[in-house]
Amino acid sequence: MSVEEPAYIYFIGTAGSGKSTLTRTFQNWLKFRGLDSITVNLDPGADFLPYTPDVDIRDWISLKEIMDEYDLGPNGAQIVAADMLALNAKEIEESIEGFKTSYVLLDTPGQIELFVFRESGNILISQLNPKRSMVAYLLDPILSRTASGFVTQLLLSLTTRFRLSIPVANLLSKSDLLKKEEMEKLRRWSSIDEGLYETIIRERATVYRELSEQILLLLKHFGEETPLIPVSSTDYSGMEDIYNVIQMCYRAGEDTTSD
Ligand SMILES: Nc1nc2c(ncn2[C@@H]2O[C@H](COP(=O)(O)OP(=O)(O)O)[C@@H](O)[C@H]2O)c(=O)[nH]1
Numbered sequence: 411m412s413v414e415e416p417a418y419i420y421f422i423g424t425a426g427s428g429k430s431t432l433t434r435t436f437q438n439w440l441k442f443r444g445l446d447s448i449t450v451n452l453d454p455g456a457d458f459l460p461y462t463p464d465v466d467i468r469d470w471i472s473l474k475e476i477m478d479e480y481d482l483g484p485n486g487a488q489i490v491a492a493d494m495l496a497l498n499a500k501e502i503e504e505s506i507e508g509f510k511t512s513y514v515l516l517d518t519p520g521q522i523e524l525f526v527f528r529e530s531g532n533i534l535i536s537q538l539n540p541k542r543s544m545v546a547y548l549l550d551p552i553l554s555r556t557a558s559g560f561v562t563q564l565l566l567s568l569t570t571r572f573r574l575s576i577p578v579a580n581l582l583s584k585s586d587l588l589k590k591e592e593m594e595k596l597r598r599w600s601s602i603d604e605g606l607y608e609t610i611i612r613e614r615a616t617v618y619r620e621l622s623e624q625i626l627l628l629l630k631h632f633g634e635e636t637p638l639i640p641v642s643s644t645d646y647s648g649m650e651d652i653y654n655v656i657q658m659c660y661r662a663g664e665d666t667t668s669d
């Protein structure tokens with residue numbers, strides 16, 4: 411068995427971007443490769459999950475109970491539940507440690523702000539292992555179709571990097587839904603090229619022009635022109651690329667298969 415500590419991969423993205431499905435798909439892919447992983451559901455509001463979580467926040471936090479106890483609607487209860495995640499960080503850690511695995515795949519709440527903009531995300535990452543943590547950030551292809559939509563998503567990804575202070579890999583989710591030309595266009599845009607700049611300028615009227623330009627400069631300055639990794643849970647494309655990014659981050663090319 412490897413004596414290495416596990417790698418913690420947080421799947422983050424806007425609601426419906428494919429986090430839960432990718433958590434399952436990537437675990438399956440690791441399994442095909444003979445690599446051990448566990449899944450952690452951090453969404454107390456999840457009604458249905460496409461995988462059976464090994465560690466489940468719903469064992470500690472019930473959205474229904476919060477709604478009843480505090481007389482809140484579902485949105486208010488989600489916020490209270492997100493903050494309660496921090497209170498359970500130690501239990502989550504102990505539960506994960508019981509598994510002795512190589513990869514911990516953490517599926518975050520449907521709404522990105524609950525994990526990224528409130529403190530609980532940071533608290534949980536610190537409690538687990540910030541040095542061996544990374545974010546797999548899912549860009550939604552539907553929201554990426556226009557240049558301004560694409561830039562806004564990159565900005566959210568950059569904001570996630572700043573809020574959580576761990577490395578972020580940008581994935582283009584559900585790439586099976588994109589035509590070849592659209593994929594090519596996004597690939598070019600992801601290097602923050604002139605074409606993206608010109609498209610933005612054409613898309614927006616004067617009031618947005620300077621803002622868009624500044625956002626692009628910001629993205630360029632902070633290295634957001636890193637390659638986008640197209641992935642698909644439908645055809646399993648991009649799984650090896652995710653794996654390679656994880657290796658580059660932590661293991662310098664080594665995997666953790668038992669010898
Ligand atoms: N075509 C396609 N649909 C996907 C893919 N991944 C997820 N979906 C669908 O997108 C919807 C949202 O996925 P889900 O994983 O629940 O998103 P989450 O809210 O980010 O966890 C579901 O209907 C999934 O079946 C994919 O790779 N390709």
Ligand SMILES: [Mg+2]
Nearest residue numbers: 429430519520
């Ligand atoms: Mg989900």
